[in-house]
Amino acid sequence: MGEPLLVVVCGVPEQEEERIRAAAPDAEVVFAARTAEVADRLPDAHVVAGNLEAAGLAAAGRLRWVHSWAAGVDGALYPEMVASPVVLTSSKGNGxxxxxxxxxxxxxxxxxxxxxxxxxxxxxxxxxxxxxxxxxxxxxxxxxxxxxxxxxxxxxxxxxxxxxxxxxxxxxxxxxxxxxxxxxxxxxxxxxxxxxxxxxxxxxxxxxxxxxxxxxxxxxxxxxxxxxxxxxxxxxxxxxxxxxxxxxxxxxxxxxxxxxxxxxxxxxxxxxxTPHNGATTAQTQRRGVDIFVDNLTRFVAGEPLRNVVDKHAGY
Structure with missing residues (x-):
């Protein structure tokens, strides 16, 4: 890549942070509760895991990959994302x-x-x-x-x-x-x-x-x-x-x-x-992190990612 990898990760519990760091040991990994809290880092980010809105996507000029913690990505497929060359992956299967x-x-x-x-x-x-x-x-x-x-x-x-x-x-x-x-x-x-x-x-x-x-x-x-x-x-x-x-x-x-x-x-x-609560389990969150950790390891190694979203099909 020619420059240090910057990975911005939003919305994961602290106990999962070490697993994510271990998947990209030579990268700078920044954690936050929400993407808005690290808006100043988005222009240099190569990877974002979490909810990235259109303004954030526009600011992230070096971005190559966005990961959604959700299995369904209808909310992430705004027109700018669909038109973007940035790869979008999902947590499909976690719930x-x-x-x-x-x-x-x-x-x-x-x-x-x-x-x-x-x-x-x-x-x-x-x-x-x-x-x-x-x-x-x-x-x-x-x-x-x-x-x-x-x-x-x-x-x-x-x-x-x-x-x-x-x-x-x-x-x-x-x-x-x-x-x-x-x-x-x-x-x-x-x-x-x-x-x-x-x-x-x-x-x-x-x-x-x-x-x-x-x-x-x-x-x-x-x-x-x-x-x-x-x-x-x-x-x-x-x-x-x-x-x-x-x-x-x-x-x-x-x-x-x-x-x-x-x-x-x-x-x-x-x-x-029920209040869209069917998959709100600790195991669902854990499986979502498993998917991201596996993909981050693949990304660092230059291997194909899992759960790549067909932006036009919608999943």
Whole structure:
């Protein structure tokens, strides 16, 4: 490179700093809570790990690589970044396990109407009721990346039939009984007792589930979203929930976050809302640092990086 490597790392816990330094022992590594705190170093930075806005990108004339701590990079793909030659990598895969677990938790809670038990507990009522079971039901997963694949394994272990929807349906997953393409959305949702979104938000996936999709779903089916809001059209989803077009929804990811206090989703009796919290685990953060440390070692050695984002595809 001809000049000392400067790596700016933002938003990692102190206990991870030594691992990062060890991956680039001859580099200057600067740590901060936020990128804004090290704005004066950006003009000399070769690598930035963390949230880098357009102004920071413009200032970083020597920048070669940006790493996002998030698995989904829709927020990082502003026009200047898309047009830039700077390589963008993601932490894709770091939250696959907890997202799959969170989706499964929401599926169980919806199927058994767990909020009813919580309400009964609050009033000390012995409220026994007939509920469902996941075995024999069909789980339709939108997006077959890390989280979708992890959920497919867990759903299959619950003796569920598993369907997948992905951009390239020719790419099969062992636990998935049938794969659908984007042009088969209505057929896919019509077969599913649970439609679970684990996909990235891209130009192609935004609004993928609209009026036609929710009208095609069974009235006994549930919608679950653990990756990104906006893949389902909120107006169409709200109509389906209010009119009995579907039985309920479990929403961890929302089109607007935080979910506004006046959002009707908060108060619908057939909706469970969680605050985009499904992958907020220590292990998720650790796996994200693992990905960056491995990539930093590769960058120093001049080797290809993992998790390079196709800026035009959106993931």
């Amino acid at each position: 696959a396990v907890p997202l799959a677990e969170h989706a499964l938790m929401l599926m169980l809670m919806l199927d058994r109407d767990a909020p009813r038990w919580l309400r009964a507990q609050g009033s000390r009522s012995w409220d026994r009721h007939r509920h469902g079971e996941l075995a024999g039901a069909t789980c339709g997963i939108v997006g077959m990346g890390g989280a979708g694949t992890a959920l497919a394994r867990r759903a299959a272990a619950f003796d569920m039939r598993v369907l997948g929807l992905r951009r390239r349906p020719d790419q099969q997953v062992p636990e998935v009984d049938r794969m659908y393409g984007p042009g088969e959305v209505t057929d896919f949702v019509a077969e599913s007792d649970f439609v679970v979104v684990t996909a990235a938000l891209t130009a192609q996936s935004r609004g993928l589930l609209g009026d036609a999709a929710f009208r095609a779903m069974k009235p006994t089916a549930f919608y679950v979203c653990v990756s990104r809001g906006g893949i389902a059209d909120d107006t169409a989803l709200l109509t389906a929930l209010q009119d009995g077009g579907i039985a309920g929804a479990g929403l961890d990811a929302h089109a607007v976050e935080p979910l506004p206090p006046d959002s009707p989703f908060w108060s619908l009796p057939n909706v469970i809302v």
